[in-house]
Amino acid sequence: MLASALAIARDNWLLLLVGQYPNGPLGGIAATLMLSVLGIGLAFPLSVLVALARISRWRALRAPATALVYLVRGVPLLMIIFWVYFLFPLLLGTEVPGFTTMVCTLVLYESAFLSEVVRAGIEALPAGQMDAARALGHSYPQAMRFIILPQAIYNMAPSILSQFVSTIKDTTLGYVINVPELTFAASQINNRLLTKPFEVFLILALTYYVVCFSLTQLATWLERRVARRRAGPALVVVAAPS
Amino acid sequence: MIEFRAVNKMYGDYQVLADINESVGRGEVVVVCGPSGSGKSTLIRTVNRLEEIHSGDILFDGQNVHARMRGTQLNHLRSRIGFVFQSFNLFPHLSALDNVILSPHRVNRVGRAEARDRAMSLLERVGLAARAHAYPTQLSGGQQQRVAIARALAMEPPAMLFDEPTSALDPEMVGEVLAVIRGLANDGMTMMCVTHEMSFARDVADRVWFMDAGRILETGTPAAFFGAPQHPRAQRFLSDLRSR
Numbered sequence: 001m002l003a004s005a006l007a008i009a010r011d012n013w014l015l016l017l018v019g020q021y022p023n024g025p026l027g028g029i030a031a032t033l034m035l036s037v038l039g040i041g042l043a044f045p046l047s048v049l050v051a052l053a054r055i056s057r058w059r060a061l062r063a064p065a066t067a068l069v070y071l072v073r074g075v076p077l078l079m080i081i082f083w084v085y086f087l088f089p090l091l092l093g094t095e096v097p098g099f100t101t102m103v104c105t106l107v108l109y110e111s112a113f114l115s116e117v118v119r120a121g122i123e124a125l126p127a128g129q130m131d132a133a134r135a136l137g138h139s140y141p142q143a144m145r146f147i148i149l150p151q152a153i154y155n156m157a158p159s160i161l162s163q164f165v166s167t168i169k170d171t172t173l174g175y176v177i178n179v180p181e182l183t184f185a186a187s188q189i190n191n192r193l194l195t196k197p198f199e200v201f202l203i204l205a206l207t208y209y210v211v212c213f214s215l216t217q218l219a220t221w222l223e224r225r226v227a228r229r230r231a232g233p234a235l236v237v238v239a240a241p242s
Numbered sequence: 243m244i245e246f247r248a249v250n251k252m253y254g255d256y257q258v259l260a261d262i263n264e265s266v267g268r269g270e271v272v273v274v275c276g277p278s279g280s281g282k283s284t285l286i287r288t289v290n291r292l293e294e295i296h297s298g299d300i301l302f303d304g305q306n307v308h309a310r311m312r313g314t315q316l317n318h319l320r321s322r323i324g325f326v327f328q329s330f331n332l333f334p335h336l337s338a339l340d341n342v343i344l345s346p347h348r349v350n351r352v353g354r355a356e357a358r359d360r361a362m363s364l365l366e367r368v369g370l371a372a373r374a375h376a377y378p379t380q381l382s383g384g385q386q387q388r389v390a391i392a393r394a395l396a397m398e399p400p401a402m403l404f405d406e407p408t409s410a411l412d413p414e415m416v417g418e419v420l421a422v423i424r425g426l427a428n429d430g431m432t433m434m435c436v437t438h439e440m441s442f443a444r445d446v447a448d449r450v451w452f453m454d455a456g457r458i459l460e461t462g463t464p465a466a467f468f469g470a471p472q473h474p475r476a477q478r479f480l481s482d483l484r485s486r
């Protein structure tokens with residue numbers, strides 16, 4: 001089985017890597033990564049805004065942001081894909097490509113989760129940071145921009161990377177609306193070969209595993225680094241001339 | 243410079259500040275002392291409105307701090323009151339130098355180069371020019387507190403407030419911080435300082451306020467207060483302090 005899996009991988013590596021590209025739409029791992037990067041990349045600024053709205057003292061900002069977060073977190077991703085898939089063309093009055101649909105869905109979905117990560121990062125900072133900022137005369141937006149958010153986001157970088165890994169796995173669901181990503185490519189191969197589902201999906205699983213595992217390792221490394229930075233260096237260097 | 247008029251503050255049923263009527267003159271140094279939980283921190287945090295009050299008025303340089311005002315007005319007022327915290331509260335993601343540059347640059351719109359030059363000379367003044375590029379976690383407690391003082395001074399405030407600036411420090415670092423504060427007092431800075439450092443208070447303070455249970459029970463010169471406290475609570479407090 002391993003040998004024939006290797007043979008399948010050898011014969012189809014280009015399809016797995018980039019899909020039909022350049023003769024068709026970009027697919028395979030390239031599309032999966034692009035979906036994930038676009039999804040998280042666009043969700044991130046949005047999630048900061050949602051997090052700020054969630055902790056705002058104005059109800060008018062807090063209530064809708066909280067509702068959005070609870071709603072999105074309480075519904076399976078697949079439902080959201082269907083909603084966006086059927087609703088967007090109706091609202092916009094034109095056809096929306098599967099890839100765009102999937103990016104929009106991911107942005108909506110991941111921003112709800114990321115906003116909770118960012119909010120936790122903000123709330124974990126000691127109250128003295130905001131006190132010091134206000135005592136120096138910074139406005140609330142300035143305090144957030146220059147003092148609170150840089151620390152919160154730095155401290156939360158490992159969690160943000162973990163969310164990126166989840167996003168990669170979430171892109172597989174693009175399959176149901178025919179987005180030509182990695183899972184779609186594998187299933188194309190499977191349909192062509194007909195008799196080798198185990199081999200094909202073994203390759204698929206391994207590919208996801210390698211990508212996600214390396215990123216998880218990176219997150220762990222980052223986590224240790226952040227923890228070290230937060231605690232300060234183990235030995236304080238140079239007796240300061242004072 | 244700082245005037246409390248019939249100030250009251252409640253936490254639920256508990257009265258943290260009760261009928262405070264006192265003032266700090268321009269150039270005057272007031273040391274606030276009293277047992278733990280007596281309301282010292284709360285009192286000085288009301289001066290720059292980090293804490294709200296329930297009734298009364300607080301005037302800073304003639305301006306009513308707790309009046310209804312626009313956010314920008316309050317920010318401007320706060321920028322003119324230097325505040326030094328017990329736990330330093332330096333910004334850990336910025337170097338010592340950048341901690342001192344940030345607020346003049348962003349709040350007072352001082353140009354980067356100028357803010358930097360002034361920050362360097364302030365760090366020099368607190369004896370830390372050589373550590374300008376160190377991050378807070380790389381500095382000792384005493385060094386961090388001196389950077390925090392430089393950071394507050396960078397806004398060129400006409401008055402400074404200190405909330406137990408040395409009580410989070412190892413004993414051998416207390417002196418270096420008090421020396422900086424002493425220098426400010428000699429330069430004529432108006433100051434309120436919560437501290438239990440008696441010898442410092444004797445040297446530097448013009449007056450001592452003794453607080454207990456939200457009230458200022460006694461005020462007097464350091465010589466009078468430490469030499470012959472009038473109020474029984476103050477007598478007990480001082481004898482406890484000395485026997486520690």
Ligand SMILES: Nc1ncnc2c1ncn2[C@@H]1O[C@H](COP(=O)(O)OP(=O)(O)OP(=O)(O)O)[C@@H](O)[C@H]1O
Nearest residue numbers: 253256258276277278279280281282283284285406
């Ligand atoms: N947010 C709060 N809610 C309720 N009670 C509070 C709150 N903050 C402070 N207190 C209470 O108010 C009282 C005064 O507190 P404050 O911190 O001003 O005392 P302090 O004199 O500075 O004491 P210490 O010497 O321990 O710093 C204390 O009894 C404290 O428990």
Ligand SMILES: [Mg+2]
Nearest residue numbers: 282283284406
């Ligand atoms: Mg206190």
